[in-house]
Amino acid sequence: MSNQNLVIGASGTVGSALVQNLRARGQTVRLATSRAPTQPDQVQLDVLQRQGLAAAFQGVQRAFLMAPPGYVPQDHLLVPLIEQARAAGVQKVVLMSAMGADAAPDTPLRKAELALEASGLAWNTIRPNWFMQNFHTFWVQGIREQGRIFLPIGSARGSFIDARDIADVAAELLLGDAHGDQAFDLTGAEALNHDEVAAILSRETGRDIRHQEIPPEAMLQGLLGAGLPAPYAEFLVMILGYFAAGYAERRTDAVQRITGRAPRSFAAYAREFRAQWVV
Ligand SMILES: NC(=O)c1ccc[n+]([C@@H]2O[C@H](COP(=O)([O-])OP(=O)(O)OC[C@H]3O[C@@H](n4cnc5c(N)ncnc54)[C@H](OP(=O)(O)O)[C@@H]3O)[C@@H](O)[C@H]2O)c1
Numbered sequence: 001m002s003n004q005n006l007v008i009g010a011s012g013t014v015g016s017a018l019v020q021n022l023r024a025r026g027q028t029v030r031l032a033t034s035r036a037p038t039q040p041d042q043v044q045l046d047v048l049q050r051q052g053l054a055a056a057f058q059g060v061q062r063a064f065l066m067a068p069p070g071y072v073p074q075d076h077l078l079v080p081l082i083e084q085a086r087a088a089g090v091q092k093v094v095l096m097s098a099m100g101a102d103a104a105p106d107t108p109l110r111k112a113e114l115a116l117e118a119s120g121l122a123w124n125t126i127r128p129n130w131f132m133q134n135f136h137t138f139w140v141q142g143i144r145e146q147g148r149i150f151l152p153i154g155s156a157r158g159s160f161i162d163a164r165d166i167a168d169v170a171a172e173l174l175l176g177d178a179h180g181d182q183a184f185d186l187t188g189a190e191a192l193n194h195d196e197v198a199a200i201l202s203r204e205t206g207r208d209i210r211h212q213e214i215p216p217e218a219m220l221q222g223l224l225g226a227g228l229p230a231p232y233a234e235f236l237v238m239i240l241g242y243f244a245a246g247y248a249e250r251r252t253d254a255v256q257r258i259t260g261r262a263p264r265s266f267a268a269y270a271r272e273f274r275a276q277w278v279v
Helices: 013-024 053-057 074-087 108-117 132-136 140-146 163-175 194-205 216-225 230-244 254-259 266-272
Strands: 004-007 028-033 042-044 060-065 092-096 123-128 148-151 182-186 210-213
Touching: 004 013, 013 028, 013 163, 042 053, 053 060, 053 074, 060 074, 060 163, 074 092, 074 108, 092 108, 092 163, 108 123, 123 163, 132 140, 132 266, 140 148, 148 194, 148 216, 163 182, 163 254, 182 254, 194 210, 194 266, 216 230
Parallel strands: 004 028, 004 060, 028 042, 060 092, 092 123, 123 182, 148 210
Antiparallel strands: none
């Protein structure tokens, strides 16, 4: 029997940690990339162009599915992957969605979740909260250059999750069958507002880092100026509004329950990645 694991987004924040986790357990991993492969374990698959799907899923037993950021109707990207997984006889699919995606039946991610649930495949859906890693990816420039986290987010708290905890949960769900056909909201153990985040980053870096509130319109202009497509920039400002309204505060025990250990703390993340914010 085939024992192949396919990881979509294998070079990404979550995907790269998942590949590492699976390899550490002796698993064979096929790494999907939209670029020309440079290693024998990579396979070219472009979810936007819908190219390479059949070959990527051939002989796959377990698959991790996600949609790359930047494109709002994620169901258009994910549903063909789900259909291909079924056609290829994949035995288990783990789909990465996002916390809050199930708030309404017609959000793009919820449509993809429902397609997976109805597919007949063995499945798990994981809905992570905002990643800790956003502070050294999305929001890094303002922190490095001006010591400011510029966000229209008020004093609401978020139970940020370390992307490596998401990957560890995904690995457990892919390889085990203790939690079949369920969805999990994934969060860190503590909810912090952006003043508290800034205080931790200041402590770890020795710099004076602060949260600076900006209007949503200024955020939108900043994202457009950084080259994001307008629909995606508008989507990000909209979901930052949900954060500001308190929807990101909730904590769950899913990481602990599924991996058997507590989620990584924000302080530990900040200590490990401190070089990212030191100029
Ligand atoms: N950031 C957050 O706070 C947060 C919270 C909840 C949910 N999420 C969800 O997490 C996902 C992003 O995960 P991430 O941060 O781990 O990703 P990421 O680091 O942004 O990486 C994106 C990945 O997608 C691949 N990719 C890009 N274009 C592609 C295409 N056309 N076809 C196939 N693959 C393509 C890239 O690899 P190549 O360049 O090699 O193709 C890369 O591995 C999004 O779906 C988002 O909704 C994020």
